[in-house]
Amino acid sequence: xxxxxxxxxxxxxxxxxxxxxxxxxxxxxxxxxxxxxxxxxxxxxxxxxxxxxxxxxxxxxxxxxxxxxxxxxxxxxxxxxxxxxxxxxxxxxxxxxxxxxxxxxxxxxxxxx
Amino acid sequence: xxxxxxxxxxxxxxxxxxxxxxxxxxxxxxxxxxxxxxxxxxxxxxxxxxxxxxxxxxxxxxxxxxxxxxxxxxxxxxxxxxxxxxxxxxxxxxxxxxxxxxxxxxxxxxxxxxxxxx
Numbered sequence: 001x002x003x004x005x006x007x008x009x010x011x012x013x014x015x016x017x018x019x020x021x022x023x024x025x026x027x028x029x030x031x032x033x034x035x036x037x038x039x040x041x042x043x044x045x046x047x048x049x050x051x052x053x054x055x056x057x058x059x060x061x062x063x064x065x066x067x068x069x070x071x072x073x074x075x076x077x078x079x080x081x082x083x084x085x086x087x088x089x090x091x092x093x094x095x096x097x098x099x100x101x102x103x104x105x106x107x108x109x110x111x112x113x
Numbered sequence: 114x115x116x117x118x119x120x121x122x123x124x125x126x127x128x129x130x131x132x133x134x135x136x137x138x139x140x141x142x143x144x145x146x147x148x149x150x151x152x153x154x155x156x157x158x159x160x161x162x163x164x165x166x167x168x169x170x171x172x173x174x175x176x177x178x179x180x181x182x183x184x185x186x187x188x189x190x191x192x193x194x195x196x197x198x199x200x201x202x203x204x205x206x207x208x209x210x211x212x213x214x215x216x217x218x219x220x221x222x223x224x225x226x227x228x229x230x231x
Binding site: 032034036041042043044045046049089093094099100101102103104105106 | 117119145147155156157159162206208210217218219220221222223224225227
């Protein structure tokens with residue numbers, strides 16, 4: 001089955017600086033890679049996703065890059081703000097005929113004012 | 114759009130009793146719903162996948178007789194934890210997939226249900 005590794009597990013960034021979280025996956029058939037933000041006591045919220053036919057996708061301060069050859073994808077948050085503090089999860093899925101997502105272990109991002 | 118609700122948001126029950134958690138897609142028809150369990154400071158672990166009108170598919174190691182899943186309509190799935198024990202205490206989260214025009218694989222998550230078994 002799919003295996004997703006996520007690094008780092010914790011990340012502290014000065015407000016205004018950029019944050020980068022990286023994930024690797026094992027199943028070359030995966031073709032859908034979403035990123036979720038989870039605040040304490042709440043369910044995950046989709047913040048951006050990318051399909052395998054695209055190398056990069058951007059939405060305001062958030063961007064995701066995908067390297068299918070190396071089987072890794074990254075989340076980039078620029079101009080970080082205190083409200084960006086949360087736990088972020090990457091996931092991989094979209095294997096033909098399989099709707100499941102496999103999640104990474106999470107990154108606790110803290111923005112230092 | 115794409116809002117998923119869960120009820121209750123938290124529940125406390127005594128050991129040996131059963132508890133039902135509801136998951137509803139409020140503004141779209143969910144052809145598939147997923148149930149996850151999340152322990153403190155850990156990732157989401159998929160428990161089962163359910164499609165409307167058919168039996169749920171459980172992940173390896175998840176007891177289907179203990180965690181009963183019903184997906185009776187395109188907007189409602191329920192998870193019943195039977196004969197709950199303290200080790201079942203966890204954060205249970207559902208997600209739903211489907212809806213016209215959405216990414217086939219995109220999942221929308223509910224707010225979660227905190228279950229505490231005493």
